[in-house]
Amino acid sequence: xxxxxxxxxxxxxxxxxxxxxxxxxxxxxxxxxxxxxxxxxxxxxxxxxxxxxxxxxxxxxxxxxxxxxxxxxxxxxxxxxxxxxxxxxxxxxxxxxxxxxxxxxxxxxxxxxxxxxxxxxxxxxxxxxxxxxxxxxxxxxxxxxxxxxxxxxxxxxxxxxxxxxxxxxxxxxxxxxxxxxxxxxxxxxxxxxxxxxxxxxxxxxxxxxxxxxxxxxxxxxxxxxxxxxxxxx
Numbered sequence: 001x002x003x004x005x006x007x008x009x010x011x012x013x014x015x016x017x018x019x020x021x022x023x024x025x026x027x028x029x030x031x032x033x034x035x036x037x038x039x040x041x042x043x044x045x046x047x048x049x050x051x052x053x054x055x056x057x058x059x060x061x062x063x064x065x066x067x068x069x070x071x072x073x074x075x076x077x078x079x080x081x082x083x084x085x086x087x088x089x090x091x092x093x094x095x096x097x098x099x100x101x102x103x104x105x106x107x108x109x110x111x112x113x114x115x116x117x118x119x120x121x122x123x124x125x126x127x128x129x130x131x132x133x134x135x136x137x138x139x140x141x142x143x144x145x146x147x148x149x150x151x152x153x154x155x156x157x158x159x160x161x162x163x164x165x166x167x168x169x170x171x172x173x174x175x176x177x178x179x180x181x182x183x184x185x186x187x188x189x190x191x192x193x194x195x196x197x198x199x200x201x202x203x204x205x206x207x208x209x210x211x212x213x214x215x216x217x218x219x220x221x222x223x224x225x226x227x228x229x230x231x232x233x
Contacts, residue, residue, distance in 0.1 A: 004087065011163075012095040015087055016111075022087075024051045041065040053085040054117055071130040078124075082117040089115045089150070089174055104167040109152070112174045119147040136190040144182045151177035151212065180210030 006018040030045030046060040061079035068074060094109040126140035155171035184206040192198040 014093045015091040016093055017091065020087065020091070022052055025049065039067050041067075049084065051084050053090060053115075057082050057084060057117055072127065073129075074125075074127045076125040077122075079122050081120045081122065084117050085115045087111075092174075095169070098170065104165065106167055106169050107172055108169050109172045110155070110174070115174055116148050116176050118149050118176070121145040134192045138188040138190070139185065140188075141185045142183065146181065146210070147179045148176035149178035149180070149210070151175050153177055177212050178210050179213055180208065182206060182208045 002022040002024065004020055004022070006015045008014050008018070026047060026049040028045065028047045030043065033042045033044070034040070035042070041064070043063040043065070044061075046058060049057045049059070051057075059080050059082060061077065063075060063077040066074045088111070090111040090113050092109060092111045096107050098105040098107045122142065122144045124140060124142045126138065128136065128138045131137055151174075152172045153175045155173050157168050157170045160167055160169055184204065186202060186204045188200070188202040190198070190200050
């Protein structure tokens, strides 16, 4: 349980509602299952969580390890991870000056009470080998699939007369409008030429492909916000 009570100091920065208590619960279970005389090992686990923003989330994972020889091992894993919403995603109201035409124009970042958890499915595989008694080499390859990633959608502009003067507001609505993938590899050598001297280095390669989701291109109506929080746009 985490209570918060926001006192607005800067007129352009606010949270609605200002008083809110977060209820966050989590648990984790994991088990390692060896087989074939411990040459193989399967590790299964999951994190379970519940919060007052989007309810229940599960983050399972599985990892398989193959000790091919005492000097060489291979592994592979798959896991699901989430980033749960926060007050910044749902309750933030941040206004900033944009331009002056016939009347002042402002941008306003508006939280979204329908914001969902950002989701990731991660796949990894790799091996580790003892090339010489003093030289290890690790190689890992990964592929990540992202859904419901944080983004902004431009809402329908509207006019406000409070505070004066009359001004136009362009809402920027937080949403889950991006999905995509990342892939790459990492090489990590580890050399220990003496008992008191160890050299480590690594090389990583990352390719990223992210795009806006077609169904998220049209922002939600700016007519009224979640009535449970008693605030309007």
